[in-house]
Amino acid sequence: MGISSKVESIPFSSIRRMSELASELEKEGRHIIHLELGRPDFDTPSHIKEAAIKALMEGKVHYTSNYGITELRHAIADKIRTTLGVEYDPASEIIVTAGGAEAIYLAFASLLEPGDKVMVLTPCWPNYLHVPKLMNAGVIEVELRQEDDYQITKRRLEEFYDPAVKLIVINSPCNPTGGILETESLEALKEFALEHSLYVISDEVYEAFTYDTGKHLSILRFTEIKDRVILVNSFSKTYSMTGWRVGYVAAEAMVARAMVKVHQNLIACSTSFAQAGALAALTGPQECVQEMKKEYERRMNLVVQGLNEIPVVRCNRPKGAFYVFPSVDAFGMESSEVSEFLLREAGVVTVPGSGFGKGGEGHIRISYAASYSDLEIALEKIAIAFQKLR
Ligand SMILES: Cc1ncc(COP(=O)(O)O)c(C=O)c1O
Structure with a gap:
């Protein structure tokens, strides 16, 4: 085909793939909540x-x-x-x-x-x-x-x-x-x-x-x-x-x-x-960083609690960054199927753990660098969607 075999050997980013699947649904008029990107939602100070x-x-x-x-x-x-x-x-x-x-x-x-x-x-x-x-x-x-x-x-x-x-x-x-x-x-x-x-x-x-x-x-x-x-x-x-x-x-x-x-x-x-x-x-002043950190912590508390209230989902309390990596293996599906299911059923974009190397399968990644209200709505939708799998 002419493309370097080295480039052929690397997969298309699973994060970007989920974003693209989501934008197809958005083109059909669906409202989608994006929790896939490691992209802070704050404006630059x-x-x-x-x-x-x-x-x-x-x-x-x-x-x-x-x-x-x-x-x-x-x-x-x-x-x-x-x-x-x-x-x-x-x-x-x-x-x-x-x-x-x-x-x-x-x-x-x-x-x-x-x-x-x-x-x-x-x-x-x-x-x-x-x-x-x-x-x-x-x-x-x-x-x-x-x-x-x-x-x-x-x-x-x-x-x-x-x-x-x-x-x-x-x-x-x-x-x-x-x-x-x-x-x-x-x-x-x-x-x-x-x-x-x-x-x-x-x-x-x-x-x-x-x-x-x-x-x-x-x-x-x-x-x-x-x-x-x-x-x-x-x-x-x-x-x-x-x-x-x-x-x-x-x-x-x-x-x-x-x-x-x-x-x-x-x-x-x-x-x-x-x-x-x-x-x-x-x-310049560093207070802006402390404010963002405080807000991430507030969101993290919400997300960890919300996910652990869903039967069979287990979510560790992270010590840093702005992601949670709950285990979803109890559903008996591959993580890519779980992420695609959540996108279709709940309109929430997550990333399959399989894209993060050994130990990633059985998990999904959720970024809480999104607004508190979006996270609240997403958690409700995820809980309702997962009920259908049980
Ligand atoms: C662990 C880690 N390192 C590096 C980067 C690169 O970020 P940037 O190129 O925007 O500095 C990212 C981005 O998500 C990351 O998660």
Whole structure:
């Protein structure tokens, strides 16, 4: 057919597929509630928008340095120093990217040779499973189990080790489970990575949203592993800026230089005036983030309680991010059938767990980055629809 076999080997995003099925129903006039996207429903705070508009009006419309504007790289280095206690050189160790998605692509493209393998803790954001395939690299999925509170031990990591493994990907707080890696798990990962000379991609895009006693911890708290870590973060979730496409990566200078070469060949630089907005996000007031977090927690309480009131559905209380990942295996259907059933019967879009790797089947993902009233209506509709299956 002419399409690369590497591209053919990756599936169309299950999240986008559900959105497309939903838009077909919307064209027929059905009212649909969207709980499939990891897209905060809040507007971007106005001081961030104003900074971007100002930059645009001042003519900041040209390519920037491939690494990103200097002021933003300094602000990112300051932020990492104050929150994680780790120093990165803003001149050579930080790259502003088109979201966390590009940052992750750059890391894989810069480090992987054909035949290398990547260890991924699952259930996970699907990109970690797909992008390595574009580099002719293999993926080893290591399932984190709900009964272990999504934690990992060194022993379990060793069970999956293979000498072709070059890097391991971790994501805490986690999309889709809402799990958080605790100190012991991070220590196990650190020791495992150092012992086998692995790189670690640490995707921390949900760091701002942790609940109850859950606290975001980074593997960078173990400073001895710093040169092996590729820290990925983004403005998308924290500041409700998904459409702005600004994220960043921090890594040791040689790795960052390799990544910037890929970035030069991909997009050259993140959008100039969006970077000005991102600078205002980091240096401006942070109350907006706390307000969003409070509202997510209120919605999470509603959703967890509502789902657990439905007989046979079991929903863990997440510790972070803005997703719940209830188990729906008692219906004896595949998760894709459950999601399609909910779309048809309840007019609610969810994502089948099967798209998130090993351990995902038997679950559906519901994003509570949607309005409280939509969530209330959706829960009622889901409960009524599930009654038909019993
Ligand atoms: C775990 C995780 N990492 C990275 C991203 C990428 O987000 P963005 O490219 O908007 O920063 C997402 C988006 O959903 C995500 O869930």
